[in-house]
Amino acid sequence: MHSSITNGRGLDDQPLVADVGRHCSGFLAAAASTSLVEWSTTGPNAGSCTLPAASFFCRVYEMASSMIDTETLDRRSKPMPWLLAVYGLASFVHFLHNAEYLNGYPNLPVWLSRFQIYGAWCGITSVGLVGYALYRGGRPFIGLWLLVLYTLLGFDGLLHYRRAPPAAHTLAMNLTIWSEVVAAALALMAVVTIVVRRIGNAKLERLPG
Numbered sequence: 766m767h768s769s770i771t772n773g774r775g776l777d778d779q780p781l782v783a784d785v786g787r788h789c790s791g792f793l794a795a796a797a798s799t800s801l802v803e804w805s806t807t808g809p810n811a812g813s814c815t816l817p818a819a820s821f822f823c824r825v826y827e828m829a830s831s832m833i834d835t836e837t838l839d840r841r842s843k844p845m846p847w848l849l850a851v852y853g854l855a856s857f858v859h860f861l862h863n864a865e866y867l868n869g870y871p872n873l874p875v876w877l878s879r880f881q882i883y884g885a886w887c888g889i890t891s892v893g894l895v896g897y898a899l900y901r902g903g904r905p906f907i908g909l910w911l912l913v914l915y916t917l918l919g920f921d922g923l924l925h926y927r928r929a930p931p932a933a934h935t936l937a938m939n940l941t942i943w944s945e946v947v948a949a950a951l952a953l954m955a956v957v958t959i960v961v962r963r964i965g966n967a968k969l970e971r972l973p974g
Contacts, residue, residue, distance in 0.1 A: 845955040849897065852919055852948040853890060859922055859941040860886035870938065871929035889918045905963065912956045919949020
């Protein structure tokens with residue numbers, strides 16, 4: 766895999782959009798003059814493009830290879846643990862407030878108890894802990910998908926508004942609900958970013974060349 770972009774500058778030194786834009790004119794010119802992509806399967810050039818002139822698809826592959834690399838992936842993954850920790854804390858505060866002020870939350874089921882609320886939080890949090898352990902322990906894809914599920918569960922606080930509008934909740938209730946939702950959304954974006962980049966990385970590694 767390539768580890769840098771054109772002129773030796775990494776993603777941190779030059780915005781991704783600028784790199785894509787710089788290559789677009791070359792891509793369009795190649796697309797206009799290229800109707801077939803061929804790959805050598807034998808000889809010294811096996812696995813490489815053999816078209817005369819520049820192949821559009823080969824250029825796409827080369828640009829993608831230069832922009833997705835292990836170093837960049839690791840660098841972009843650094844905020845994820847912190848965002849997950851913030852989400853976990855916000856989730857705990859919301860469930861704690863919900864459990865301790867259960868009778869104040871409007872229109873909740875009469876059978877719901879504070880112990881059930883704490884149990885639900887423990888179950889949700891265990892999904893995140895297992896997911897992160899797998900992500901760090903050699904099963905990154907399984908772990909990341911569990912983390913996607915974990916962060917999606919952070920939106921369950923919005924179900925309170927199906928039972929009563931925000932105006933029927935106290936300021937503290939609304940703050941804990943929305944703090945959990947916002948933190949879950951930020952953590953979800955971080956996790957999904959890594960999932961998408963890892964999938965793209967894996968696909969590029971399977972391409973010939």
